[in-house]
Amino acid sequence: MYILDMAGKKPKFQKEKQIFTEYIQKSGLRHTAQRDVILEIFLRTEAHLSSEDLYWLVQKEDQSVGHTTVYRTLKLLTEAGLAREVRFGDGKTYYEHHYEHAHHDHMICTECGKVIEFFSAEIEALQDEMADKFGFKPTHHSLRILGLCEDCQKRDSATAASGAQPRVRVRSVVGN
Numbered sequence: 593m594y595i596l597d598m599a600g601k602k603p604k605f606q607k608e609k610q611i612f613t614e615y616i617q618k619s620g621l622r623h624t625a626q627r628d629v630i631l632e633i634f635l636r637t638e639a640h641l642s643s644e645d646l647y648w649l650v651q652k653e654d655q656s657v658g659h660t661t662v663y664r665t666l667k668l669l670t671e672a673g674l675a676r677e678v679r680f681g682d683g684k685t686y687y688e689h690h691y692e693h694a695h696h697d698h699m700i701c702t703e704c705g706k707v708i709e710f711f712s713a714e715i716e717a718l719q720d721e722m723a724d725k726f727g728f729k730p731t732h733h734s735l736r737i738l739g740l741c742e743d744c745q746k747r748d749s750a751t752a753a754s755g756a757q758p759r760v761r762v763r764s765v766v767g768n
């Protein structure tokens with residue numbers, strides 16, 4: 593059985609929901625309505641979300657869902673291969689879509705928290721080459737480039753010139 597959206601149109605995220613249901617069953621967990629809500633909102637949101645971010649998005653639709661449930665569900669989504677953990681250097685863990693989303697790396701603005709996604713076949717190939725050279729078998733990687741985005745360079749070139757290591761503050765998708 594598939595969950596239809598409100599308008600009764602074609603089921604959305606059918607494949608993702610099926611993967612999650614199978615994972616839940618395999619893990620011997622119960623199917624819960626709260627997890628469904630969390631999954632739905634996660635899939636709808638194309639962004640880098642911390643568990644707090646997702647919690648606040650879920651709160652707008654279902655106030656009975658607690659933070660711990662959101663956190664645990666994100667862990668399950670990651671194990672099921674639907675989500676992927678990303679870290680941007682601000683000490684927090686963010687989650688983004690993984691299933692049928694091509695590999696990419698990130699540039700993070702340390703001033704405004706903007707995150708730019710990029711992919712370079714050349715960089716990827718060079719990383720493999722380097723691993724080869726050291727007899728290293730890579731399983732996954734995340735390349736993170738920290739710096740200032742175009743806007744922030746224009747806004748305050750004075751801060752950039754100070755040489756101080758700025759703290760990373762990733763911009764939240766909630767309340768911005």
Ligand SMILES: [Zn+2]
Nearest residue numbers: 696697716735
């Ligand atoms: Zn990469």
Ligand SMILES: [Zn+2]
Nearest residue numbers: 701704741744
């Ligand atoms: Zn910026």
Ligand SMILES: [Zn+2]
Nearest residue numbers: 688696698709
């Ligand atoms: Zn990303």
